[in-house]
Amino acid sequence: xxxxxxQDQFIDRKxxxxxxxxxxxxxxxxxxxAMMVYSGRIFLLEPHLKRLERSAxxxxxxxxxxxxxxxDNIKKLIELNQxxxxxxxxxxxxxxxxxxxxxPEHTPPVITxxxxxxxxDLSKRPKGIKAVxxxxxxxxxxxxxxxxxxxxVLAKQKAHNVNAGEAILHRxxxxxxxxxxxxxxxxxxxxxxxxxxxxxxxxxTRLFVFDLAKRLDIPVSEREFxxxxxxxxxxxxxxxxxxxxxxxxxxxDQRINGGEPGALSKKxxxxxxxEVERIRTQPVS
Ligand code: PLP
Numbered sequence: 574x575x576x577x578x579x580q581d582q583f584i585d586r587k588x589x590x591x592x593x594x595x596x597x598x599x600x601x602x603x604x605x606x607a608m609m610v611y612s613g614r615i616f617l618l619e620p621h622l623k624r625l626e627r628s629a630x631x632x633x634x635x636x637x638x639x640x641x642x643x644x645d646n647i648k649k650l651i652e653l654n655q656x657x658x659x660x661x662x663x664x665x666x667x668x669x670x671x672x673x674x675x676x677p678e679h680t681p682p683v684i685t686x687x688x689x690x691x692x693x694d695l696s697k698r699p700k701g702i703k704a705v706x707x708x709x710x711x712x713x714x715x716x717x718x719x720x721x722x723x724x725x726v727l728a729k730q731k732a733h734n735v736n737a738g739e740a741i742l743h744r745x746x747x748x749x750x751x752x753x754x755x756x757x758x759x760x761x762x763x764x765x766x767x768x769x770x771x772x773x774x775x776x777x778t779r780l781f782v783f784d785l786a787k788r789l790d791i792p793v794s795e796r797e798f799x800x801x802x803x804x805x806x807x808x809x810x811x812x813x814x815x816x817x818x819x820x821x822x823x824x825x826d827q828r829i830n831g832g833e834p835g836a837l838s839k840k841x842x843x844x845x846x847x848e849v850e851r852i853r854t855q856p857v858s
Pocket of ligand 1: 725750751752753754755773774775776777778779812813814815
């Protein structure tokens with residue numbers, strides 16, 4: 574899709590230039606959000622923007638525009654590209670400044686936004702994925718959605734090498750999250766997922782699943798759980814913006830629920846699908 578957001582302007586993608594000394598490019602010093610778009614409507618825009626604000630605050634990255642203005646620009650980007658179903662990716666880096674001026678007041682942030690289309694074809698949706706286990710080697714501020722993602726990338730490569738869809742990370746015996754998702758297990762009718770501390774990203778989809786579970790009267794427990802609990806869970810699923818709710822049917826050599834999606838996973842997916850269909854007909858704000 575040709576039109577991108579660059580600072581406060583809409584330009585052709587080919588005209589975009591990033592300074593070779595941009596701190597985002599050099600050090601991963603920046604933040605981002607990815608959001609789904611369904612029928613031209615941004616799904617869960619508000620919580621994504623709130624998290625972006627929080628990430629900026631945690632890194633002392635001063636946003637040059639109000640969050641409402643950023644939201645208007647993201648909507649305009651979707652309109653200009655006539656995006657129906659797809660993803661909007663929004664990024665803010667520290668920008669570039671002479672080396673002796675390392676500190677934030679000297680570096681005007683660089684804002685970019687891009688969109689790509691992705692048709693949500695339910696007839697082609699796999700019933701679940703295979704996952705691998707990987708040691709969580711990331712830093713201890715995984716709660717900030719930064720561009721510093723090498724630990725995630727290496728884990729994802731490990732999954733990709735064996736044709737698995739996700740790597741489930743663990744610190745010692747404790748399961749944290751996926752390389753680009755949150756992990757839930759089902760045990761005796763209850764959803765269990767790692768608490769939202771510094772070791773995981775508090776996913777917007779994770780929080781949305783809490784809402785769905787409440788509506789469906791499914792109890793949720795935010796507590797640490799072990800590798801043993803994971804491998805012996807009744808059901809396992811991951812959540813993320815692009816994966817939505819996706820059952821995990823096998824982890825390394827261990828099949829979960831006989832390799833079939835479980836009842837609660839299916840209930841949550843149906844509720845999620847209903848929400849997506851509902852927002853398709855809502856007025857575009
Ligand atoms: N955890 C990590 C490490 C992620 O990268 C992501 C998404 O990219 C998530 C969790 C899920 O977050 P969200 O539901 O906001 O997409």
